[in-house]
Amino acid sequence: MIDKKIFKCLRGDESEIALVQEGLKIDIRISKIYEALFTLEEMREVFRHALPAGLDDSEEERIDEGLKRLERILDEIRQQKGNRLRYVSDKIELRTREEEFINIDPIQAGGRLTLDARKALIAYGDGYSVCDNCLKPFRLDKIKKPPIDRFHDELAAFLGMDEARVVPGARRGFQAVVSSLVERGDPVLLTSLSHYTEFLAVEESGGVVREVMADENNIITADRIAERIEEIERKDGKKPVLMILDHFDYQFGNEHDVYGAGRIAKEYDIPFLYNGAYTVGIMPVDGKKIGADFVVGSGHKSMASSAPSGVLAVREEWVDKIFRTTDIRGDLTGRKFGVKEVEMLGCTLMGAPLLTMMASFPHVKERVKRWDEEVRRSNRFIETFLKIKGNRVLSEMPRKHTLTRVDTSASFDEVAKTHKKRGYFLTSELKKRGITGVFEGATREWKFNTYGLTDREVEYLGSAFIDIAKKYGIEVEA
Numbered sequence: 212m213i214d215k216k217i218f219k220c221l222r223g224d225e226s227e228i229a230l231v232q233e234g235l236k237i238d239i240r241i242s243k244i245y246e247a248l249f250t251l252e253e254m255r256e257v258f259r260h261a262l263p264a265g266l267d268d269s270e271e272e273r274i275d276e277g278l279k280r281l282e283r284i285l286d287e288i289r290q291q292k293g294n295r296l297r298y299v300s301d302k303i304e305l306r307t308r309e310e311e312f313i314n315i316d317p318i319q320a321g322g323r324l325t326l327d328a329r330k331a332l333i334a335y336g337d338g339y340s341v342c343d344n345c346l347k348p349f350r351l352d353k354i355k356k357p358p359i360d361r362f363h364d365e366l367a368a369f370l371g372m373d374e375a376r377v378v379p380g381a382r383r384g385f386q387a388v389v390s391s392l393v394e395r396g397d398p399v400l401l402t403s404l405s406h407y408t409e410f411l412a413v414e415e416s417g418g419v420v421r422e423v424m425a426d427e428n429n430i431i432t433a434d435r436i437a438e439r440i441e442e443i444e445r446k447d448g449k450k451p452v453l454m455i456l457d458h459f460d461y462q463f464g465n466e467h468d469v470y471g472a473g474r475i476a477k478e479y480d481i482p483f484l485y486n487g488a489y490t491v492g493i494m495p496v497d498g499k500k501i502g503a504d505f506v507v508g509s510g511h512k513s514m515a516s517s518a519p520s521g522v523l524a525v526r527e528e529w530v531d532k533i534f535r536t537t538d539i540r541g542d543l544t545g546r547k548f549g550v551k552e553v554e555m556l557g558c559t560l561m562g563a564p565l566l567t568m569m570a571s572f573p574h575v576k577e578r579v580k581r582w583d584e585e586v587r588r589s590n591r592f593i594e595t596f597l598k599i600k601g602n603r604v605l606s607e608m609p610r611k612h613t614l615t616r617v618d619t620s621a622s623f624d625e626v627a628k629t630h631k632k633r634g635y636f637l638t639s640e641l642k643k644r645g646i647t648g649v650f651e652g653a654t655r656e657w658k659f660n661t662y663g664l665t666d667r668e669v670e671y672l673g674s675a676f677i678d679i680a681k682k683y684g685i686e687v688e689a
């Protein structure tokens with residue numbers, strides 16, 4: 212009975228939100244679906260050890276047992292009963308975050324797998340699975356079956372660039388470019404909002420970081436970039452050999468002037484790496500229009516792919532430098548390694564990460580066209596959120612992104628001061644309402660990401676925050 216009411220609540224009936232206040236009862240069917248999936252995998256396992264000629268009696272028996280178990284589980288799903296499965300295997304807990312909760316974790320929103328990606332994951336999870344049909348010249352991006360070669364062409368076109376490679380994360384894209392362009396002591400232009408992985412890529416190459424400070428609104432402007440370049444030239448005696456700018460930074464989700472940066476890059480003749488970790492795969496990105504020499508994206512952050520995955524796309528004139536092929540030779544054997552690319556260490560994403568990326572790609576191409584709707588929903592949530600007295604948005608307004616940094620020092624943190632759970636009261640209240648992804652214990656400055664949520668979910672999310680505020684006597688605007 213209770214189950215049904217909560218279900219109704221989750222369907223967006225605001226008036227019933229109070230029902231879940233004292234703890235959400237998790238739908239048992241979620242766990243049962245996993246159980247059914249695992250049972251099917253056990254049946255699949257039988258075939259993986261059977262002789263090609265067919266199953267023997269004991270194997271047939273195991274298939275029968277599997278079917279019976281499956282039927283029991285299906286019954287439990289129908290009747291919504293049974294025990295909850297807790298572990299995948301010893302000590303590895305079942306992960307049901309995306310099924311049981313509305314997840315507003317800043318880094319997880321754009322990397323959730325699509326249904327097709329989850330299917331690909333099941334089918335291509337084996338180690339070197341993409342190598343089944345690897346023929347001469349033996350390179351990942353040349354494989355035709357599955358159509359990895361075509362995927363590479365489509366990726367480059369999708370980003371408005373000439374050549375693309377898949378890489379294990381945006382960071383590996385930075386690394387490939389930095390290691391190709393930066394020598395010991397060379398200045399590299401980053402910003403006061405740059406991601407740490409950019410710093411580490413520079414550190415590895417022996418370069419030195421020169422930052423551009425964001426302005427008083429936490430925006431990196433073209434003027435500031437130009438000024439800083441001139442200052443570096445004066446002080447270091449040479450211009451930066453590379454500049455990296457995050458289109459939207461990870462701290463505020465603010466938009467920085469990448470078009471202006473593209474112009475400056477051309478003017479000062481500095482190679483420009485566009486960091487699209489928070490854009491490629493969720494909004495349209497046209498590298499050439501921006502004036503970028505390199506575009507880097509993150510598969511697991513914004514392209515609905517498994518980790519580690521990402522993309523590095525370059526303009527024609529950089530292909531030979533960044534994707535240079537091996538020249539090395541064994542001194543005793545004289546062995547050489549053909550067209551393997553040095554920065555890629557030959558091949559990169561050799562299984563599940565790549566196939567999830569490929570399976571999600573058609574959906575990703577479509578979803579970037581709906582970025583406006585995502586931004587609209589982000590602003591709609593913020594509007595509700597700001598009805599709570601004391602809540603502040605630290606990111607630029609109106610929002611141009613779904614990632615937002617807020618300050619609740621004057622609202623939720625006031626409650627935390629006297630609550631027995633301290634700062635954990637907020638995450639705990641959110642959990643009770645089926646919301647997760649807010650940094651545990653945070654009540655001052657924290658971030659969330661509404662990417663991928665439906666109108667209904669955004670509505671629910673807003674009411675949940677209002678509801679918590681009211682419960683603790685925080686004033687809420689009508």
Ligand SMILES: *Cc1c(COP(=O)(O)O)cnc(C)c1O
Pocket residue numbers: 379380381382383405406408457459460461486488489508509510511512520521
């Ligand atoms: C997340 C993030 C990265 C790192 O991406 P990976 O794909 O995990 O390497 C780099 N830059 C920015 C701005 C990010 O937000």
